[in-house]
Amino acid sequence: MKQPARAANGKPAARAKRKSREEINMEARDRKRDKKHRGHASGSRANPETRTSKGGRQNDTVKDPRIGSKKPIALVAEDQTAPAKVKKAVAKSAVEKARLTPEEELAKLENDPRLDNLLDRLESGETLSAEDQGWLDAALDRIDELMEQLGIAMDDDEDEQAEEDMYRLLKGS
Template sequence: MKKPTSAAGAKRPTKAHRKTREELNQEARDRKRVKKHSGHSAGSRANGSSASGSTAQNSKQKDPRIGSKTPIPLGVTDTPVVKQHKPKSEKPMLSPQAELDMLENDERLDALLERLEAGEKLNAEEQKWVDAKLDRIDELMQQLGLSYEDDEDDEEEEKQDDMMRLLKGGN
């Protein structure tokens, strides 16, 4: 169980001496003075960076200037460089077949062609527009391998075949 303690072997701690108010105040002043001087020295960033910084940072000097360091020509240049962006075409690129279908179904073109067939004269601007559209239709038909002449030849051959059938068999 418990070991008996001998009274002769154990020393009692003596009663601690209470400090006076003056002693306490003096110790507080000393602590404050030590604490006040324990910080970094004034101006440590500008003056002595070698004590706190590593050698890698010290070897590479940073430029203290703020902003871009690229040189700007102050004199008048001989040739001013002006980039002009090409305006995008208003019409999206269509396949030749889609563009041909669009031109064949154009109401304005149909109306102007009907006026021409009726014998009316178009003004210069309308005539120029019609010619441009008809030229574009011809280009697209050549790209696609179509032509009006082939259609006419096929129709003539069909008429010839029909005539031959009528003459031969009488069907």
Template sequence: MTRKKRSRKAGSEGPAQYDDRTPSQSDNEGRLQKKLKKRKGLKAGSRHSDAKAAAARKAAAQKDPRHGSKKAIPLIVEQKPHPKSAQAKKARRLSAEQELEMLENDAQLNVLLDRIENGESLGAGLQSYVDEKLDRIEALMSQLGLLDDDELEDEKQPAKPSKRSDDDLLAAFENLDMDQE
């Protein structure tokens, strides 16, 4: 075997080249390259895992990637009246039917009316509240035509006791024709 004499001059091989990687880094890279070359075939795992992964990928693809609100934006802008105009005041005003329904469903008024029916006396403030609401209900009912004038007259006049005897009432009942329409 021949011996090659070393010299200080840069030879035909060129100057020495230095690598910044440490030996452990180069070992890791080598292992990864070997692993990639060695690997063949399908992934290890359950035969059902593929279906789950495919379903997850499909769901991710269907999801809308856009952010923000999905609320529909009207293409035609409706003109709203100025808040202090007469049109706006008319729009804010409830219809008579809606107001009557609200008054009939008023929980506080119902409780106070129940207390009055039980014989309790209310204070002046509560009594004025009840009177005001009942007057408004009566006005709305007459406006809507739900309140007959006969009922108003009957309420104003006390009921007169009937002077008819029991025999007269029985005779009137027996003579009553039920087939009338």
């Protein structure tokens, strides 16, 4: 005959009560329900839940990396194109200055259509934009420098006559 199993304390082990079919079915349903509700909630990918850190402050929420910068971007970049053109023109003229002799550079400046156009507008009494005025001043300063290098002197006594001579020289008439 078989001896009943004994527990660690020496007493006979209590016999496990058999579960009825109904109890077994209920436990199986509970396990199935728990398994079914495992994982993320529906829509959690499109609408992630924001988690807050300790203290419950709203500023410490975990930010979604898919959301980009909120910095406004200008749709029309007219303001930025003008300085870029000026920088390119300055860089281009600096390269040309290194390659051209003073005589060639002076001849090129004298025959520049933009310079002629701006001088005509200035003579007719128009006011030039800041960009055009700056370019014109730089071009006239460069012409003065080149004329000094080449030894071409203009009389300082007659300022008006000198300006007219310079305009006439630049126009090539």
